[in-house]
Amino acid sequence: MLVCSDRTISRAELTALADGRAARLAARGIGRGDLVGLCLPNGCEWVVTYLALARLQACCVPLNAASAVAEITHVIRDSGLRALFVSAERAEALAGTYADQVLLCPDGAIPRDRAAPERGPGHAAPAGAACLAYTSGTTGSPKGVIQTRRAVRAGGANLAARLRLGPEDRVVTALPLAHTYGTNVMNAALDSGAGLILLERFDAAAMLERSARHAATVVAGVPTMYRRLLSEPEGRMPRSLRCGLSAGQCAGEDLAMAWEERTGAPYVEGWGMTELGGMATLAAPELAGRHGTAGTTLPGVRLRVEAGGRVAPPGTPGELQVHGPIVTPGYWNAPRQTAAAIGVDGWLRTGDVGVIAADGRVRIVDRIKDVVLCGGYSVFPAELERAIRGHPAVRDVAVAGVPDPVLGEIPCAWVVAEHGAAPAAEEIIRHCRALLAAHKLPRRVVLVPGLPLTANGKVDKRALTSTTSGGNPHVAD
Structure with a gap:
C-alpha cells in the first residue's frame, strides 16, 4: 500500500502503473544506461517513475523539487541528462533553454510529442548504475555520486x-x-x-x-x-x-x-x-x-x-x-x-x-569539516550542542565555527529558546562551563527564532555562518 495525500494505491496497482510508465518511456527511446532526471515532489508520481526507470535499467538522477533553476541547470549540464521529469510549470520554464532535453510532465506526457534526443558521448551511466545522486553542495558545487543497483x-x-x-x-x-x-x-x-x-x-x-x-x-x-x-x-x-x-x-x-x-x-x-x-x-x-x-x-x-x-x-x-x-x-x-x-x-x-x-x-x-579549530584546540559542535540542549530554556541549537582574527575560529551557538523563555548568553555559557572544558565553551551566543534547514531536513549551518549579526550576541572572555 502506498498513500500520498488522499490517494491510496495498492501493491498490484503500483506494479501496473510502473509497468505502464516503463513501456511508454521505452517507446520514447529511454532504456538501459540513460540518465533521467526526477524533479518531482514526494508523492505517488515520484515512486511510480522511480520504479519505471528501474525496470528499464535507466539511471535515475533525483533532484529536490524545491531546487532553484540554477541548481537544476548545474545537474543538467554536469550529467548530460537525456530526459527530465518535472511539473508542467517547470517544464515550461526550462523548455526554452534546454530544448535538447525531453521534459516530461508527471503524467508521463512529453511536451511537443518528440522522442528523446540521441545520447551524446560520455552521457551513458556506468554499467550497473541505478542512481546518480547529487550531494547537497554544502561544501561547494554538488557532486554526482554513482550508486550501483x-x-x-x-x-x-x-x-x-x-x-x-x-x-x-x-x-x-x-x-x-x-x-x-x-x-x-x-x-x-x-x-x-x-x-x-x-x-x-x-x-x-x-x-x-x-x-x-x-x-x-x-x-x-x-x-x-x-x-x-x-x-x-x-x-x-x-x-x-x-x-x-x-x-x-x-x-x-x-x-x-x-x-x-x-x-x-x-x-x-x-x-x-x-x-x-x-x-x-x-x-x-x-x-x-x-x-x-x-x-x-x-x-x-x-x-x-x-x-x-x-x-x-x-x-x-x-x-x-x-x-x-x-x-x-x-x-x-x-x-x-x-x-x-x-x-x-x-x-x-x-x-x-x-x-x-x-x-x-x-x-x-x-x-571533520565541522570541527572548529579554536586557538589550537579542536571543538566538536555536536558535543557543545548536546550540552546546550540540556539547558531547560533551550528548545534547539546549532553550533558552527566563525572566523576570529586571534584564534582562527571560535564556536558560535545559535539558540532557539523555549516558548516564553529568553535565556541570556551569559547564562548559556555558565551552563556549559559546568559540563565542558574551558576551550569547548561557546565564544558567541545568538538567540534566533528558528534554525534554517536544508532540503533534506538538516540544519543549514552555512546559512547561519553567512551572517552572525543580529540577535543577542555575546563574546566570552
Whole structure:
C-alpha cells in the first residue's frame, strides 16, 4: 500500500502503473544506461517513475523539487541528462533553454510529442548504475555520486531486515525521496511489503495526524523533525508505533530519551551517506536504550577508524572508513575527487569522526569539516550542542565555527529558546562551563527564532555562518 495525500494505491496497482510508465518511456527511446532526471515532489508520481526507470535499467538522477533553476541547470549540464521529469510549470520554464532535453510532465506526457534526443558521448551511466545522486553542495558545487543497483538493493533490504519490516507495518515519512535516506526508506518499505505513507513535505501536526490515521508502526525522520514532533503540545503518536528511525545528524541522548518517554517506542539511530547508497550501520529496535550510538554494521559492510594515518583500536576517535559493495565506484566525471575519497584498496574516507566500541557499536562524533579549530584546540559542535540542549530554556541549537582574527575560529551557538523563555548568553555559557572544558565553551551566543534547514531536513549551518549579526550576541572572555 502506498498513500500520498488522499490517494491510496495498492501493491498490484503500483506494479501496473510502473509497468505502464516503463513501456511508454521505452517507446520514447529511454532504456538501459540513460540518465533521467526526477524533479518531482514526494508523492505517488515520484515512486511510480522511480520504479519505471528501474525496470528499464535507466539511471535515475533525483533532484529536490524545491531546487532553484540554477541548481537544476548545474545537474543538467554536469550529467548530460537525456530526459527530465518535472511539473508542467517547470517544464515550461526550462523548455526554452534546454530544448535538447525531453521534459516530461508527471503524467508521463512529453511536451511537443518528440522522442528523446540521441545520447551524446560520455552521457551513458556506468554499467550497473541505478542512481546518480547529487550531494547537497554544502561544501561547494554538488557532486554526482554513482550508486550501483547492488548498493541500492542492499540498502533497502538491510534496512528492512534490521527493522524487521513486514506486510503488517505502516511506515510514515516526510523525508525527501530525492535524497538517499528517503529513497532508502522507500525501498525498505516496498521491498518488505510494508505500507508507505508519504508526506509531500514535513509538517509536525500533519505527520502526527497521518500516523494516527494509518496506525503507523514506524516513523522515519531526522533529529530536527523529531524535536519538532515533540514540541507539538497536543501531539501523540499512536499506540501501534514500535520504532522511530533517525539518521542524518547526531541526535543526542536527550532527544532519544524524550522520544521514548513520550511514545514508548524505541528511538533507533543509523548512519550512512550518499556515497554508500544508504546506511552502513543501524541499531536494532530490540536493543533500545543504548542511546548515543548508531548501532552496528549492516551485512556486507566493513568499517574501521583511521587516526594519525593508522587503523585505530576500539574506543579511539578518528575518521570512519567503509569498505564493501555499498561503496560508490566514484563521482561522476570527477576522477580527482574520486581518488581523494576512495583509496586504491577500496576504502572510502567518509569525512565523519567516529568511535567503534569493543562490542562493535558505532558512535558518530561529528563531521571533520565541522570541527572548529579554536586557538589550537579542536571543538566538536555536536558535543557543545548536546550540552546546550540540556539547558531547560533551550528548545534547539546549532553550533558552527566563525572566523576570529586571534584564534582562527571560535564556536558560535545559535539558540532557539523555549516558548516564553529568553535565556541570556551569559547564562548559556555558565551552563556549559559546568559540563565542558574551558576551550569547548561557546565564544558567541545568538538567540534566533528558528534554525534554517536544508532540503533534506538538516540544519543549514552555512546559512547561519553567512551572517552572525543580529540577535543577542555575546563574546566570552
